[in-house]
Amino acid sequence: MEINRHLQNVKPSYIREILSAAKSPDVISLAGGLPATDLMPVELFMQAMATxxxxxxxxxxxxxxxxxxxxxxxxxxxxxxxxxxxxxxxxxxxxxxxxxxxxxxxxxxxxxxxxxxxxxxxxxxxxxxxxxxxxxxxxxxxxxxxxxxxxxxxxxxxxxxxxxxxxxxxxxxxxxxxxxxxxxxxxxxxxxxxxxxxxxxxxxxxxxxxxxxxxxxxxxxxxxxxxxxxxxxxxxxxxxxxxxxxxxxxxxxxxxxxxxxxxxxxxxxxxNSEFQMHKERIRTRYQERYQSLCEALNDLSEQGCSFDTVEGGMFVWLKLPDINAMSLASRLIENGVAVVPSDVFYPSEEMNRPALRLNFSHCSPEKLKKAVSVIKQALLEMI
Ligand SMILES: Cc1ncc(COP(=O)(O)O)c(C=O)c1O
Structure with a gap:
């Protein structure tokens, strides 16, 4: 049966596809917009469901x-x-x-x-x-x-x-x-x-x-x-x-x-009065993770990368030198790091300015640092 013609023109979500590759325990994923699993209010939900x-x-x-x-x-x-x-x-x-x-x-x-x-x-x-x-x-x-x-x-x-x-x-x-x-x-x-x-x-x-x-x-x-x-x-x-x-x-x-x-x-x-504490906890943890990522990313300036600071959310946008962001992302996934290249966020190729979207909420500071060292190595090989 023919697929709806408009659906044929809609690109599949690179992020949902990369997320399945990133599920492997060997991959450090900075790809999804994932909140930290270890900080989810699971206990509060269990209590709520019991009511x-x-x-x-x-x-x-x-x-x-x-x-x-x-x-x-x-x-x-x-x-x-x-x-x-x-x-x-x-x-x-x-x-x-x-x-x-x-x-x-x-x-x-x-x-x-x-x-x-x-x-x-x-x-x-x-x-x-x-x-x-x-x-x-x-x-x-x-x-x-x-x-x-x-x-x-x-x-x-x-x-x-x-x-x-x-x-x-x-x-x-x-x-x-x-x-x-x-x-x-x-x-x-x-x-x-x-x-x-x-x-x-x-x-x-x-x-x-x-x-x-x-x-x-x-x-x-x-x-x-x-x-x-x-x-x-x-x-x-x-x-x-x-x-x-x-x-x-x-x-x-x-x-x-x-x-x-x-x-x-x-x-x-x-x-639940504990939800307020949960909110404060995740904001504090995300800030710590963000700072760890920024410290590591400062090390990429020699490779021509830059980023603007953020005051919240879950992402840092790493602007790249003039290289193909999609090729870099593919090379990174082969080396065990998942990121999202800028290409997927632009409606047309002409507008694309090479960058990587890096999520900082999901991984521990150690993993964030490790991921940046892999990014650095890949950049050194590509430039
Ligand atoms: C900008 C933006 N809008 C909407 C959504 C969808 O969020 P939800 O999980 O509420 O469907 C996301 C998810 O990451 C998002 O980043």
């Missing part, structure tokens, strides 16, 4: 929008106004898919930063959106380029990750946030703010969501994968009520609703 017999109704079919007590908790916690509504999804990745299927017609223009989150490139590609890229620098998108696209084309959505971007770790400063929000209002563009790393700040002051300045034109995606656990597959989309209603319709058709016992368990974890 589920008090709410047998969660084992029945439920509301598509999500488990009402979890929705209430989230709305209160994130200070969402009465005009806003939320929908619980199977991770924020499903939220992205619901947005695309609810709002994108083939050919609609979606603006994304280059480089961009691969999962979003896939979703909007499958929805046959016309993807326009705006170059990203260390302070976020090129604002002149962004305005010129907004002014000259009928843009439907601007998708971005303003807090600790995947793959680059970039965090937009206040003035960039305000400017992007005002451009979205001026040109009637809906801003899709993907914020899975927002709570993963270990340095500096938290900044307001971009959406706080353009709330009527915004859709916010939050993920519970990074602070809690990715395996539970829970995330949430919030927006004006009128924009959530079509997403509920799509979700009904997709899977009726997200796993209710898991939503109830997650709520119980959030309400």
């Amino acid at each position: 589920l017999d008090r709410t047998p109704e969660v084992f029945q079919y439920g509301e598509t929008q999500g488990y009402a007590p979890l929705l209430e908790f989230v709305e209160k916690n994130y200070h969402l106004s009465n005009e806003m509504a939320s929908i619980v999804c199977n991770g924020s990745q499903q939220g992205l898919d619901l947005i695309a299927r609810a709002f994108i017609n083939p050919g609609d223009i979606v603006v994304m930063e280059a480089p961009s989150y691969l999962g979003a490139l896939q979703v909007f590609g499958l929805a046959q959106a016309n993807i326009e890229s705006v170059q990203q620098y260390e302070n976020g998108p090129d604002l002149e380029e962004l305005e010129s696209i907004f002014a000259s084309k009928s843009v439907k959505l601007f998708y971005a990750v303003p807090d600790f971007h995947n793959p680059t770790g970039v965090c937009w400063p206040l003035e960039v946030r305000q400017k992007v929000a005002s451009l979205c209002l001026q040109y009637d563009v809906t801003f899709v703010e993907d914020a899975p790393y927002r709570d993963m700040r270990f340095n500096g002051e938290a900044l307001p969501l971009v959406s706080s300045w353009c709330v009527d034109r915004a859709i916010i995606l939050r993920s519970f994968s990074k602070l809690a656990a990715p395996g539970v597959r829970l995330g949430i989309v919030s927006s004006r009520h009128a924009l959530i209603v079509p997403m509920i319709k799509v979700k009904q058709a997709a899977d009726l609703h997200t796993n209710l016992p898991m939503q109830a368990a997650l709520l119980n974890v959030f309400q």
Whole structure:
């Protein structure tokens, strides 16, 4: 049977493929956006699941929008106004898919930063959106380029990750946030703010969501994968009520609703006083791991590599000298280190600037250092 024609054009996720190679115990993986397995709040989840017999109704079919007590908790916690509504999804990745299927017609223009989150490139590609890229620098998108696209084309959505971007770790400063929000209002563009790393700040002051300045034109995606656990597959989309209603319709058709016992368990974890300590613990550990990685990476400057510091998230973007990042990544995997080359984060080859995405949350400081020494050796051989 012929595969759907649009699917034929969507690249398979290099990351999901490399993740299976990286599972080998002999490979040090800096490839996935994986939280540290040894720091997962497993004990809190076990305690939470032991309470589920008090709410047998969660084992029945439920509301598509999500488990009402979890929705209430989230709305209160994130200070969402009465005009806003939320929908619980199977991770924020499903939220992205619901947005695309609810709002994108083939050919609609979606603006994304280059480089961009691969999962979003896939979703909007499958929805046959016309993807326009705006170059990203260390302070976020090129604002002149962004305005010129907004002014000259009928843009439907601007998708971005303003807090600790995947793959680059970039965090937009206040003035960039305000400017992007005002451009979205001026040109009637809906801003899709993907914020899975927002709570993963270990340095500096938290900044307001971009959406706080353009709330009527915004859709916010939050993920519970990074602070809690990715395996539970829970995330949430919030927006004006009128924009959530079509997403509920799509979700009904997709899977009726997200796993209710898991939503109830997650709520119980959030309400456990030890969860606060868990959050602080992982931020501290990630900061330590980040510092170890940076110290090791400083050793690569002689090979023409550089990187910008980050204040949170899970990634460092190692800019390479003029070599083929994909070939370097292949050579590294042969030598037992998995990384993701910049190529996969750009919609077209011409935009690619050679770099590696390095994850620092998953491995111990010793493994991070070992990985960098393997990178150095491979660079010496290739240059
Ligand atoms: C920017 C971005 N958005 C969305 C997701 C998907 O997260 P979730 O596990 O909530 O589906 C990820 C996962 O790494 C991500 O990096």
